[in-house]
Amino acid sequence: MEFTAGHGHAGLMEESPYGIPSGKLAIWCFVLSDAVTFAAVLFAYGYLRVGSPDWSTPFSFSPSILNGIVMTFVLLTSGLTMLAAVEAAKAGRTSAGTRWLWATCALGALFAVLHLLEWRRMIEEGWRLFQNPTGGAVQFGAAFFSVTGLHLLHVVGGVVALLIMALGFPSGKYNRTDIEVTGIYWHFVDLVWMFVFPLMYLMNAK
Amino acid sequence: MSEATAHAATHQHTAPTGFFRKYVFSVDHKVIGLQYYGLGLFAVIIGMILSWLMRLHLGWSTLAIPGLEKLSPVGAPGNVMTPEYYLSLMTMHGTIMVFFVLTNVPFAGFGNYFLPIQVGAADMAFPRMNMMSFWVTLSAFLVLMAAFFVSGGPPLSGWTAYAPLSAIGQDAGPGQGLGQTLWAVSIAIFCVAQLLGALNFIATTLDLRTRGMSLARMPLSTWAWFITSVIGLMAFAVLLPACILLFLDRVAGTSFFVPSGLVVSDRLQPHTGGSPLLWQHLFWFFGHPEVYIAILPAIGIVSHILPAFMRKPMLGTRVLIGCMAAIGFLSYMVWGHHMFVSGMNPFSAILFSVPTLVITIPATIATLLWIGSVYGARLRITTASLFCLGFVSVFISGGISGFFLAQPSIDTYLHATYFVVAHFHFVMGVAAIFGMFAGTYFWMPKMIGRMMNESLGKLHFWITFVGVYCIFMPMHYLGLAGNVRRYAAFTDDFLVPLIPVHQFITIAALVTGAAQLIFLFNLVWTRFRGPKASDNPWQATSLEWSTTSPPPFDNFGGKQLVVHNEAYLYGVQGASGDYVMQTSPETVAQD
Numbered sequence: 001m002e003f004t005a006g007h008g009h010a011g012l013m014e015e016s017p018y019g020i021p022s023g024k025l026a027i028w029c030f031v032l033s034d035a036v037t038f039a040a041v042l043f044a045y046g047y048l049r050v051g052s053p054d055w056s057t058p059f060s061f062s063p064s065i066l067n068g069i070v071m072t073f074v075l076l077t078s079g080l081t082m083l084a085a086v087e088a089a090k091a092g093r094t095s096a097g098t099r100w101l102w103a104t105c106a107l108g109a110l111f112a113v114l115h116l117l118e119w120r121r122m123i124e125e126g127w128r129l130f131q132n133p134t135g136g137a138v139q140f141g142a143a144f145f146s147v148t149g150l151h152l153l154h155v156v157g158g159v160v161a162l163l164i165m166a167l168g169f170p171s172g173k174y175n176r177t178d179i180e181v182t183g184i185y186w187h188f189v190d191l192v193w194m195f196v197f198p199l200m201y202l203m204n205a206k
Numbered sequence: 207m208s209e210a211t212a213h214a215a216t217h218q219h220t221a222p223t224g225f226f227r228k229y230v231f232s233v234d235h236k237v238i239g240l241q242y243y244g245l246g247l248f249a250v251i252i253g254m255i256l257s258w259l260m261r262l263h264l265g266w267s268t269l270a271i272p273g274l275e276k277l278s279p280v281g282a283p284g285n286v287m288t289p290e291y292y293l294s295l296m297t298m299h300g301t302i303m304v305f306f307v308l309t310n311v312p313f314a315g316f317g318n319y320f321l322p323i324q325v326g327a328a329d330m331a332f333p334r335m336n337m338m339s340f341w342v343t344l345s346a347f348l349v350l351m352a353a354f355f356v357s358g359g360p361p362l363s364g365w366t367a368y369a370p371l372s373a374i375g376q377d378a379g380p381g382q383g384l385g386q387t388l389w390a391v392s393i394a395i396f397c398v399a400q401l402l403g404a405l406n407f408i409a410t411t412l413d414l415r416t417r418g419m420s421l422a423r424m425p426l427s428t429w430a431w432f433i434t435s436v437i438g439l440m441a442f443a444v445l446l447p448a449c450i451l452l453f454l455d456r457v458a459g460t461s462f463f464v465p466s467g468l469v470v471s472d473r474l475q476p477h478t479g480g481s482p483l484l485w486q487h488l489f490w491f492f493g494h495p496e497v498y499i500a501i502l503p504a505i506g507i508v509s510h511i512l513p514a515f516m517r518k519p520m521l522g523t524r525v526l527i528g529c530m531a532a533i534g535f536l537s538y539m540v541w542g543h544h545m546f547v548s549g550m551n552p553f554s555a556i557l558f559s560v561p562t563l564v565i566t567i568p569a570t571i572a573t574l575l576w577i578g579s580v581y582g583a584r585l586r587i588t589t590a591s592l593f594c595l596g597f598v599s600v601f602i603s604g605g606i607s608g609f610f611l612a613q614p615s616i617d618t619y620l621h622a623t624y625f626v627v628a629h630f631h632f633v634m635g636v637a638a639i640f641g642m643f644a645g646t647y648f649w650m651p652k653m654i655g656r657m658m659n660e661s662l663g664k665l666h667f668w669i670t671f672v673g674v675y676c677i678f679m680p681m682h683y684l685g686l687a688g689n690v691r692r693y694a695a696f697t698d699d700f701l702v703p704l705i706p707v708h709q710f711i712t713i714a715a716l717v718t719g720a721a722q723l724i725f726l727f728n729l730v731w732t733r734f735r736g737p738k739a740s741d742n743p744w745q746a747t748s749l750e751w752s753t754t755s756p757p758p759f760d761n762f763g764g765k766q767l768v769v770h771n772e773a774y775l776y777g778v779q780g781a782s783g784d785y786v787m788q789t790s791p792e793t794v795a796q797d
Contacts, residue, residue, distance in 0.1 A: 012766045014415040022331040022409040029405050029439055036443035040488060044451060044462060047484050130459030130476075137479050142460035146451065 027181045031188045034154070038192050041150055042199060045143040056136030057204045063121070068201040071114050072193065075155075078107035079190045086183045089169070089176040097179065098170050104186065105162035112155050115148065144200060151196050154189045161185065221759040233333035234759065238340050239319030240653065245344060246311035246642075249302050254719055256299040263287045265705070265712035267695035278359050280380060292694035293362035294381045298353070300365030301389065304500065305396055306347055308638050312503035313438075314343070314403055316645050317431040319653060321407060323750045324428045326416025326767045328760040331409035335402055342399035350392035353385040361386035364692065366493070369463030369485040370475075373455040377471040390453045397446040400438050407435035416749075418769030422524070423788065425748045425773040429527050430506020433534045434499050440538070441495035448488035455480070486548055490541035498537040500634050501601075502530055504641020505572060508594045510773075511648045512576065514746040515591035516583035517784055519774035521575050529568035529575075536565040546614045547621045555614035562612040569605055573598065589663030593644035596671045597637050603675075604632025607682060622692070625685025628678050636674045643667075643725070650729075651743050655755045656736030659728050666724040673718030680707050745785055748773055752789045 018025055049055055059065055085100035126133030127141050165182050168174040222228050229237060262269055274282035281291030322330055330336045353360040359381045363372040367389065376383040411432040415424070424432075454460040455477070463485045464477035509526055513519050520526060542550065542558030576598045585591055607629035610616050620626060643666075651657050689696070689704050696705055742751040749769070753762050770793050775786035786792055 012417050014417060014419055016413040017421070018412060022413045025412060026332065026405045026409045029408050030401075033401055033404075033439045033443040036440045037447050040444040040447045040491070041451075044447070044484055044488065047487070048462065048479070048481060051481055052479055128459075129454060130461065138461055139479050142454065142462060146454065146460070150447070150450075 021177050023177055023181045024184065027184045031184060034188065035192075038150070038195070041147055042195065045147055045199070048137075048139040048143060052137040052139055054136045056132055056134050056140045057206055058134055058136075058140070059201055059205045061205070064118070065201060065205055067114060067118050068197055071111055071118075072197050074107050074111045074114065075190050075193050078104045078111070079187055081107060082183045082186045086176075086180050089179040092176075094170055098166055101162055101166040101169060101179070105159055105166055108155055108159040108162060108186075112152060112159065115152050115155075119145070119148075140204070144204075147196060147200055151189070151192055154192070158182075158186050158189050231337060233329070233337045235318050235322050235330045235333065235336055236653070236757065236761075238336050239315055239317070241340050242310055242318060242343070243315040245340075245347060246307050246315055249306035249310070249347065250639075253299050253303040253307060254722070256295045256302070258716060258719055259287070259295050260292060260299060261708075261712040261715045263292055263694060264696075265709035277354070281359050287694070289694035290362055290380050291359065293364070293692065294360040294385070296692065297362055297364050297367075297381075297389075298350075298360045301350065301393075303635065304365055304496070305393065306343075306350075308500035308634055309400065309438075309496065310343065311642050312507065312638060312645070313431060313434050313499065314339070314400075316427075316507065316642075316649065317407060317434075317503060318403075320649065320750055321428055321431050322410055322414065323753070323757060323761050324425050324748055325411060325414060326419050326749050326762070326769060327410060327414035328762070330406045331414055332406050336406050339399045339402040339406070342395060342402070346392045346395035346399060349388055349395060353381070353388040353392075356384040356388065358383045358385050361389045366489060367452070367485075368489075369452070369455070369480075369482045370465070370468055370470075370477075373452055373463045373480075373485070374468065374470060374475050374477065375456055377473050377475065379471075387453065387456050390449045390456065394446055394449040394453070397442040397449070400442045401446075404435040404439040404442075407431055408439070411435075416767045416769060418767075419749075419788075423769060423772045425506075425510050426520070426523065426526055426530075427503070427506040427510040430502050430509075430530055433530050434502045437495045437502070437534045437537060438499050441492045441499065444488055445492035445496075448485065448492065451488075452485070483545075483548060483550070486545050487541070490544045491538075493544065494541040495534075495537040497630070497634060498533055500638050501641075502533065504597065504638045504644075505530060507641045507645045507648075508597045509572075509576070510748070511590050511644050512579065512585075512594050513774040513776055514648075514744045515586040515588060515594075516580060516776070517586070518579070518583055518777045521579045523772075523774060526572055526575055529572045532568040533565060536561055536568075540565060543612060543617070546617045552614070559612055559614055563609070566605070566609060566612070569601075573602060573605070588647070589658070589660055589667055590644050590648040592664065592667045592671075593640045593647065596667065597640040597644060599671075600632050600636040600640060600674065603679070604629055604634075604637055607632070620685055622690060623685035624681040624689045624691055627691050628681035628685060631678050631681070632674075636678065643670075646729075648744065649750070650732060651739035652750055652755050652757070654733060654736075655739050656732050657739050657743060658732045658736060662724055662728040662731070666721060666728065669721035669724070670718055673714055673721060676714035677711050677718060680711055683707070742787075747771070747775055747785055747787045749788055752787060 016025070081100050081103040085097050085104060088097035088100055127144070129142050129145050130138055132138050132140050161182050165174055165179060169179065222232065222234070232238060259271060259274070262271060268286060270285035271282070271287070272285060274285045274287060278291055281288055281294060318330070318336065322328070358376070361367070361372065361381045362379055363382070363386065367386070371378050371382070372386055411428065451460070451462045455462050455464060459476070461477035461480035463482055464475060464480040465482065466478035468475040468477065509520055539561040540558055542554060543562045546555050580595070607625060611620060611626060611629060647658055647663055684704055684707055687704060689701060696702060696708070739755040741754055744751070749767060752767065767789050769788045770791055771786055771788045773788060775781065777784060778786060782792060
């Protein structure tokens, strides 16, 4: 059963034009705002890339693009498990929902670990925010680490939120709407990756 | 954060006990609104003092200002301001005023206090997040203020913080070390607070309206706050990454905004390949919607107050809503008009000039609606209504210079002159402030339960109104004469004859500034000696007047209001009195 904004005070309040609980409306607005933030950072990346005469394209298929594909697969799968968690929560199947939450959390953590391993490999090769070991534009490192770093920050935030949800859902501290709200955020993080991966990785493949 | 607890928070409020819960860490939107107002008041005093220091130096550039050396031994040796310190004071003046006064008071201050009440809610949708927004804003303010006291002092790159000056660090001048970094961190924190606030405003407006309060029946001030929060949601979302990238350029050695080969202070900067223009794009994509965030609440407040004193509704309430929405929408398309002389392709100037001229249309329609509504009405003169009329006057004065600046051909000459300074001070520094004053004189009785002194108020208005014209009108002349802005002193042959004009402006600024003491005195007098206010001293219609002055903790004493009428039923045919309140069961023919 969906909560509407006017529920519990049936007829005492105006219907919200969107008919969803305030928490969901707020997370959608947050997603809109965060999308604009990522758009700004990606705009900065594109602006610098187009304006740069010696842009690097250092990513060979193995290990970089392959790793990126695996990370994409992991994140997309976590989107599926999140969907399952939300469906289970809506159907009142608390323990199933909790298991799916844990699965999503684990996959998100795996994504973060793979990402950090990739960062470590690149740093070992000499990549920095201000340094390009291939001799090309230093903006590559700046753009790469800031864009993927901002995304990674959102992934880690999501993993923490999923952890809190997984711990609190069985006892009823959080309800199905909370799981949905977390799901909306998580799908957003996934969607951003579907822009970051092509723009940051595939476009910079050797 | 769950719907259930949000619901509980808004509908099962128990009044807090204890000093800290009631007045400091309060989740009550009214307390939070007053906290924002108080922060804004403190900030505007600092901002004004900074402007006096600037104006004194501009009129008399060798003047020794007592005490200045204590504030900054490097910036003011012998109490005489260095040019760099002038720029630092100017930067802090702009930053404090734009962010902590103009974005803060009309929106977070009055909006927090009155939006829930005007839609008939017991509180905002997310009261704890609301409290957090205030404390995050206060943190941002404290981080910014710290810049005054670090070695090197505050940054000198202007509130616009253009790269590469703002991005390269200490070599760029005093204040460009830690001061500029603190600025970037402060503004980034501020963005987060504004985003959280916007979420609250939107959710409250859409979800917590009481029965009968359809969107069309919402007062114009509520519409303004709602539209402003939608604009802010997306505008601050761009400034945040911009400040983060600036921060990285400064501390992490990146080169987002700094090109190669830059030699500053005889040192080759290590950056390569960045673009100063990128900063301008990111900043102004935020910056232009920001100025509409500053003015739209004032437009809403003035449009809300005038009907109460005209005893008739605005000529076109729905048209006004449309104008505000159009201004909000168009505000995202014009950012390049700040960059006409930046070196971008001149043809791109047309792309920005046209929407800028288009945006004058809803602004003009709104102005004509105000004038047309007041014309023929027997406007009751109170301080609040005077400030509304004053608002219309300065909005026109400031808006007209916008028509000129919108055209690249003219802007090429006027850019970075005092003509621009006149323009934005009239619309932001005066019109928006007049909106705040109007709101204060109108709503203070509701907020603290006491009437403000009308004689002091009118005196405050007249001195301020004449004063701001004396300050800012001559600046148009200065700009046309070629007086460059952001100069600490005028030594060029063609500028020296203009110094007497600057001196006149300075004296006007000091007198006008002194007149604000009348306002401050009035605030204190009202708090302790003001006559008690009734529930509805202005005989106004909207929901804030359906409750006590001040309202109880949950706004309406546990009652769930039912709204029967639109917002401005003044002087309506067939009504039993001169006005029909929104909650009155008496309905009259409404179009």
